[in-house]
Amino acid sequence: MLTPPIPVALPLLVAALLAALNRLLPRWLASTLAILTSAAVGCVAVSMLVYSRLDPIVYWFGGWVPRRGAALGIGFVIDGPGAMLVLLASILVTASLVFSTRYFDTVGTLFPSLMLIFLAAMSGFSQTGDLFNLFVFFELMSAAAFALCGYKSEEPGPLQGALNFAVTNTVGAFLILSGIGLIYGRTGALNMAQIGRALGNRADALTLVALAFIACGFLVKAAIVPFHFWLADAHAVAPAPVCVLFSGVMVELGLYAVTRVYWACFSGILEPRQGALRNLLLVFGVATALLGAVMCYAQRHLKRMLRTASVDEMDLRGRGRQIQATGALFVLGAAGLAGLPPFATFWAANMMDASARELGLHWLPWVSFAAATATAAALLRFWARVFLGWGPNVEELPTPGGHVRERPDTSGGHHRTPAAMYLPAAGLLALGLLAGLAPRLTGAAYAAAIHIQDRGAYAQRVLDMLTPYPAAVQDQPAAAGDFARGAAGLLLALAAAWMTLCWNAVRRTVGRSPIARALVGVLRAAHSGIIPDYVTWLIFGVAAFGAASLIWLR
Amino acid sequence: MIWLQTAILIMVALGGLAVVLTRDPLHQAVVASFYGILLGLMFFLFQAPDVALSQIVIGALALPLMILLALARIRRKRERSVP
Amino acid sequence: MRPLVRLGLFLVSTAVFAGIFVAALFDLHPLGHADPLSATYGDLVNSLTVPERHITDAVTAVNFDFRGFDTLGEEFIMFASVLGAALLLRKHADESAGPPIDKQQGRQITLASDAVRLLSVALVSPAVLFGIYVVTHGQVTPGGGFQGGVILASAPLLIYVSGEFHSLRRVAPRWLVEAAESIGAGGYVVIGAAGLLSANAFLHNFLPLGRPGDVFSGGSVALIDLTVGLEVAGGFILLLLVFLEEVLVLRDPI
Numbered sequence: 072m073l074t075p076p077i078p079v080a081l082p083l084l085v086a087a088l089l090a091a092l093n094r095l096l097p098r099w100l101a102s103t104l105a106i107l108t109s110a111a112v113g114c115v116a117v118s119m120l121v122y123s124r125l126d127p128i129v130y131w132f133g134g135w136v137p138r139r140g141a142a143l144g145i146g147f148v149i150d151g152p153g154a155m156l157v158l159l160a161s162i163l164v165t166a167s168l169v170f171s172t173r174y175f176d177t178v179g180t181l182f183p184s185l186m187l188i189f190l191a192a193m194s195g196f197s198q199t200g201d202l203f204n205l206f207v208f209f210e211l212m213s214a215a216a217f218a219l220c221g222y223k224s225e226e227p228g229p230l231q232g233a234l235n236f237a238v239t240n241t242v243g244a245f246l247i248l249s250g251i252g253l254i255y256g257r258t259g260a261l262n263m264a265q266i267g268r269a270l271g272n273r274a275d276a277l278t279l280v281a282l283a284f285i286a287c288g289f290l291v292k293a294a295i296v297p298f299h300f301w302l303a304d305a306h307a308v309a310p311a312p313v314c315v316l317f318s319g320v321m322v323e324l325g326l327y328a329v330t331r332v333y334w335a336c337f338s339g340i341l342e343p344r345q346g347a348l349r350n351l352l353l354v355f356g357v358a359t360a361l362l363g364a365v366m367c368y369a370q371r372h373l374k375r376m377l378r379t380a381s382v383d384e385m386d387l388r389g390r391g392r393q394i395q396a397t398g399a400l401f402v403l404g405a406a407g408l409a410g411l412p413p414f415a416t417f418w419a420a421n422m423m424d425a426s427a428r429e430l431g432l433h434w435l436p437w438v439s440f441a442a443a444t445a446t447a448a449a450l451l452r453f454w455a456r457v458f459l460g461w462g463p464n465v466e467e468l469p470t471p472g473g474h475v476r477e478r479p480d481t482s483g484g485h486h487r488t489p490a491a492m493y494l495p496a497a498g499l500l501a502l503g504l505l506a507g508l509a510p511r512l513t514g515a516a517y518a519a520a521i522h523i524q525d526r527g528a529y530a531q532r533v534l535d536m537l538t539p540y541p542a543a544v545q546d547q548p549a550a551a552g553d554f555a556r557g558a559a560g561l562l563l564a565l566a567a568a569w570m571t572l573c574w575n576a577v578r579r580t581v582g583r584s585p586i587a588r589a590l591v592g593v594l595r596a597a598h599s600g601i602i603p604d605y606v607t608w609l610i611f612g613v614a615a616f617g618a619a620s621l622i623w624l625r
Numbered sequence: 626m627i628w629l630q631t632a633i634l635i636m637v638a639l640g641g642l643a644v645v646l647t648r649d650p651l652h653q654a655v656v657a658s659f660y661g662i663l664l665g666l667m668f669f670l671f672q673a674p675d676v677a678l679s680q681i682v683i684g685a686l687a688l689p690l691m692i693l694l695a696l697a698r699i700r701r702k703r704e705r706s707v708p
Numbered sequence: 709m710r711p712l713v714r715l716g717l718f719l720v721s722t723a724v725f726a727g728i729f730v731a732a733l734f735d736l737h738p739l740g741h742a743d744p745l746s747a748t749y750g751d752l753v754n755s756l757t758v759p760e761r762h763i764t765d766a767v768t769a770v771n772f773d774f775r776g777f778d779t780l781g782e783e784f785i786m787f788a789s790v791l792g793a794a795l796l797l798r799k800h801a802d803e804s805a806g807p808p809i810d811k812q813q814g815r816q817i818t819l820a821s822d823a824v825r826l827l828s829v830a831l832v833s834p835a836v837l838f839g840i841y842v843v844t845h846g847q848v849t850p851g852g853g854f855q856g857g858v859i860l861a862s863a864p865l866l867i868y869v870s871g872e873f874h875s876l877r878r879v880a881p882r883w884l885v886e887a888a889e890s891i892g893a894g895g896y897v898v899i900g901a902a903g904l905l906s907a908n909a910f911l912h913n914f915l916p917l918g919r920p921g922d923v924f925s926g927g928s929v930a931l932i933d934l935t936v937g938l939e940v941a942g943g944f945i946l947l948l949l950v951f952l953e954e955v956l957v958l959r960d961p962i
Contacts, residue, residue, distance in 0.1 A: 076900070076910040083784055084897040090791060091890030094883065132777040134909035141752060145777045181795050188788045195781065207781040214785050218792025225800045233796075249729075256736045259748045280732035597709070604709050607718045614724035621728060674850035675767045678842065682858040687944060690865070694951040701955065 074119060075130040075147045078112045078157050078194035082187040089184040099172070105183030106168045109190055113161035116194075120154040127153075127522075129200070129533055137534045142262035148200030148533055151519035156197035156320070156327060162502065163319045164190045166495035167312035173492050174312055182222070189215040189316065196324055200533055202254065202336070203261045205328060206247055209292065213240050216321065220309040231600070232308035238602050239301040242609055243291030250284030253277055254336070263335040264533035267526050274340040279624055282337050283617040286329050290612075293325025296358040297608040303366075303598055330523060338526045344624045349430075351619050355612075357438055364445035366594055420557075422516060440560060447564035455568055626670075633667045640664075654692040661685035762917040763847045763926040771852065772929045772936075776911045779932075780896050783939055787893045790943040790950075797954045805957050820870065828870030835863045843937035847926040853933040857940025864945050873956050876949070885946045892939025899928055899935065 085108045089101050122128060127150035131137075135144025149157075164186055171182065192211035199205050217240075221233030255261060257277055258269035270278060287298065294302040302322070306314050333341075341348055420443065424436035522528070597604070640660040647653040661684025668677040709717075757769040771779050799805060843856030868876040903912035911928075918925035 073904060073908075076904065080897050080900060080910065083780075084894055084901075086784075087787070087890045087894035087897070090787075091887055091894070093886065130909075132909060133773060133903070133911045133913065134907060135774055138752075141749075143752065143756070144774050181791055185788065185791060185795070188784060188791075191784070192781075201778075203775075204778055204781070207778050207785070211781050211785045211788060214788040214792065218788065218795055221792075221796050224796045224798070230796070253732055253736070259750075261749075275735055276728075276731045277733075277735035280728050283728070599709070603714060603718075607709070607714050607721070610725055611717055611721040614721040614728070617728040618724055621731070673767075675765075675852060675855060678851060678855040679858060682855070682862060686862060686865070687858070687947075690948070691951060694955055697955045698951075 074115050075128060075149060075198060076132075077115045078161070078198065079191045082108055082112060082191035082194070086184045086187040086191070089187070090181065093181060093184075101183050102168060102172050105187055106165055108187060109161050109164040109168060112190060112194060113158060113165060116154055116158035116161055119149055120151070120158060123149050123151060123154050127529075127532060129536070136536075137262075137265075140265070140268070140534050142201075142260065142265050142534065145204050146200045146262060146533060147198045148264075148529070149198045150522060152327065152331075152523060153197045155519075156324065157194045159323075160190055160193040160197070160316075160320050162499070163316055166499055167315050170315075170492055170495045171310070171312040174310065182219075185215050185219050189219065193320060193324060197327065200264065200335075201262050202251055202266065202332065205263075205332070206244070206251060209247065209289075209328070210244055212321065212324070213237075213244065213292075216240075216313075216317070219313045220305050220317075222310050222313065223308070229308040232304040235600065235602055235605060236301045236305040239298070239605050239609060240291060242606060243288040243298070245288075246284045246291075246613060247288030250281040250288065253281040253284070257281075262533070263332065264530040266336040267339055268530050268534070270336065270340050272340055274344070274624060276621060278337065278340055279620045280617055282333070282341075283613065283620045285332055287613045287616050289325045289328040289332070290355065291325070291609065292322065293329070294322045294359075295325075295355050296362050297612040299359065299362075300598055300605040300608060304600060334523050334526060335529055338524065341624060347623045348620075351616070351623070353432075353435075355616075357435075360438060360442040362594070364442040365590065366598075367446050367449045440556070444560050444564045444567070447561065448567035451564055451568035630670055633663070633670050637663055637667050650692060650696055654689040654696070657692065658685045658689040661688065758920050761913065761926055761929070762920040763929060764920050765847055765849060765852070767850065768846045768852045768929065768933070769926070772846075772932045773911075773913055773926070776900070776932070779936070780900065780911070783893060783896055783936055786940065786943050787889065790889065790947050793947055794950045797950050799958055803958050805953075807957075825870045828866040832863050832866050832870075835859060835866060839863065839937075839941070843933055844923055844930075846933040847929050848921060848923065853936025854940050856933075857937040858944060860937065860941040861944030861948070865948060868948070868952070873952060876952070880945050880949065882946070882949055885942050885949060888938055889942030889946055892935045892937070892942055895935035896932060896939070899931055903928065 085104060089096065089104065119128060127148050130147040130149070132145045132147070135142075137143065137146075168183060168186060189212060192208045192215060196205060196208040196212060199208065217233055217237045220236050221229045223229045251261070254266060254270075258266050260266050260269050291298040291301075302317070306317060309317065338345075420439060423439065427433075427435040597608075637660075640656075640663045644653060644656050644660050647656045662681060664684055665677045665681035668674075668680055753766055753770055753774060757763050757766045761769055761773055763769040763773070839856050839860030839862075841856070842851035842859055843853055846852030846856065864876055864880045867879055900911040903914050904910045906912065906914040913927040913929065915927035915931065917927045918930075924930050
């Protein structure tokens with residue numbers, strides 16, 4: 072049983088080593104060591120995933136096993152979702168490190184060290200069963216992320232973006248800490264399973280406010296409206312390998328934390344009010360989906376659009392014809408985002424829609440379909456403009472801030488994209504495709520979801536060391552209609568992209584309509600880049616969530 | 626004991642307000658240093674000497690120092706840009 | 709947002725926020741008491757630290773033994789923050805490094821006053837001694853690695869105050885400080901891994917426990933105190949060096 076500490080301890084040790092030998096090691100050696108370390112973490116994650124499918128791995132640090140149902144030390148509880156997140160984090164970090172060996176042709180000191188610390192924090196975050204340990208890894212993740220975001224500190228932009236990121240996430244951390252303090256004051260426990268048992272069965276002001284604070288704090292990390300403003304800024308200025316990590320796994324971890332904390336600690340006392348809580352969270356979630364889709368479609372700056380890479384599409388019009396392989400990868404990525412089968416996103420969207428229909432929320436699948444299609448359409452429009460040279464030279468909807476000429480990150484002079492840069496992208500796309508083709512994917516996912524919701528069994532497994540988990544669950548096959556919907560999504564996205572690019576009548580009406588301009592204008596004004604605005608929205612969101620919980624969840 | 630604790634809590638609240646309301650960064654560094662000592666005293670009165678030890682050195686020493694160093698950096702940059 | 713709109717929204721939201729926070733606080737038990745239904749963590753720890761770990765400072769026991777893994781994470785938060793600061797303040801391609809200038813342009817170099825120099829030099833040794841005392845006695849009296857490390861870090865600061873930047877550089881050269889910090893950070897992980905090899909749990913307390921009240925009690929907690937002290941002291945001195953270099957040494961392109 073040596074494996075659970077490894078995804079945390081190994082990257083931290085290698086990071087300290089790389090930092091100590093910073094001036095002595097050549098860059099290629101440091102990068103190689105870092106890549107090997109994250110690959111090793113990936114292998115450990117695979118073994119944990121296999122081992123934990125039916126029975127979560129429970130590991131107590133320092134040998135402090137629980138006594139009389141009270142946890143003395145810190146425990147790792149690794150089940151399916153946790154191991155999967157560790158695997159995802161390690162894959163993305165490996166890909167980023169490979170990409171960055173050619174991305175940073177200029178100075179790249181200490182970068183692998185910070186990336187490994189980031190990986191260790193994400194692994195610990197996914198594996199832990201202790202609420203305060205969750206907070207500690209949240210802070211470690213944030214500390215590494217702030218520095219990685221402001222990496223290109225020669226320009227003032229990255230520092231400002233990193234500052235926005237740092238201030239909003241620190242307020243979020245303060246909220247989480249307050250919530251944990253309230254819970255500890257009530258239960259005297261920090262282990263999530265123990266808290267779940269000790270909270271009793273009535274929800275009062277303290278527990279509801281604690282839930283509101285903890286949930287909102289993690290939702291800041293998950294970039295849910297109205298806590299999301301930092302993400303667009305951070306993405307616009309961070310180097311590309313870091314952006315992959317931000318939207319690929321860091322924000323997902325915020326949502327994972329809310330899920331885990333809710334089901335392990337609060338689901339007992341909120342059992343009768345589950346519907347109301349679900350509606351409350353839905354409000355925030357739907358707002359995020361719609362806002363994200365609209366902002367994405369109205370963006371021309373690719374990094375802000377994808378929340379990823381940094382190029383203004385007008386400048387690159389037509390020049391993409393030479394890098395064919397990159398273009399092909401781009402289209403595949405857009406297709407994956409739109410939920411085309413057999414990418415794994417298709418199955419995920421399918422399962423979410425099925426459970427939404429079960430709960431009676433028939434409008435929800437349409438909302439998610441629209442949001443995904445709009446996002447894919449924006450990406451395809453970028454692709455068509457850059458790689459095929461379509462579209463006119465002038466844009467109807469004005470963009471704010473004028474033209475910002477950014478310094479390119481590579482030193483130029485490459486005729487073709489270096490292999491180290493497009494191989495990770497190709498690899499990740501292949502993984503997305505393969506994951507969608509994996510057998511029993513939906514069955515395993517459903518089983519994991521059911522297990523996460525089972526608070527009693529979780530507590531029994533962690534504190535009493537029994538093994539109450541039932542056998543695996545059946546697969547959910549997809550009907551022909553679902554496949555048709557997936558394909559339709561992609562076609563609709565293509566059509567939308569083509570229409571707003573080439574069909575002049577549509578372009579002019581959409582571009583000049585006062586409603587579109589007003590809407591986009593209001594949204595862009597809100598994303599002002601000023602920290603007081605962001606923090607005001609944050610406090611507003613917390614106050615709204617808290618007041619709503621106190622009124623409707625009692 | 627309870628009176629001491631109440632008194633220090635009120636002083637901490639007022640001190641926090643004072644730090645925020647001091648606008649000039651140079652003055653704010655000094656006020657923050659004093660506030661750090663006040664917090665250390667509060668932790669001590671609430672029977673947490675370990676925390677008080679850390680707080681005194683960091684809040685009263687390291688934090689104002691960093692504010693001063695950042696100010697020196699900005700001032701130097703400003704002097705350079707004015708010919 | 710216009711400032712007035714923002715202020716209004718902020719005040720309303722803060723009022724609601726304060727209201728719900730106070731409502732939650734009223735549901736808490738008074739300080740020092742806990743909900744009688746749940747076993748209090750404090751009582752449990754207090755009953756176990758001396759018999760099982762021979763440590764008389766329960767706070768250090770919780771920090772480095774019961775919840776030692778949290779402290780490892782916290783220590784690396786500090787490590788990552790110092791690393792990040794060094795990264796963001798690094799010498800950029802268009803900057804150059806010159807000899808340190810202590811004063812503004814056009815003024816004569818003046819040293820610190822005699823009183824300041826005397827006092828700082830006189831305080832260096834007590835600071836170092838006190839720092840070492842706090843670090844090594846963490847498991848016996850209040851203190852420990854963090855507290856002692858920060859006190860140790862104040863010694864080079866006093867040296868800078870009493871002299872010039874180059875005296876600080878001579879006493880604490882950058883490579884030494886970086887090495888110390890990394891050894892401290894990595895050392896904690898190595899001690900944890902050694903626990904893994906000896907008794908199959910990371911951070912297990914595997915060294916002989918000694919007598920309660922001795923300096924070398926608590927087994928591996930004593931060792932962890934030393935590594936954490938090294939890391940924290942190294943971290944703070946590095947932070948000081950990085951900031952001072954940014955101010956005094958690096959020149960912007962003119």
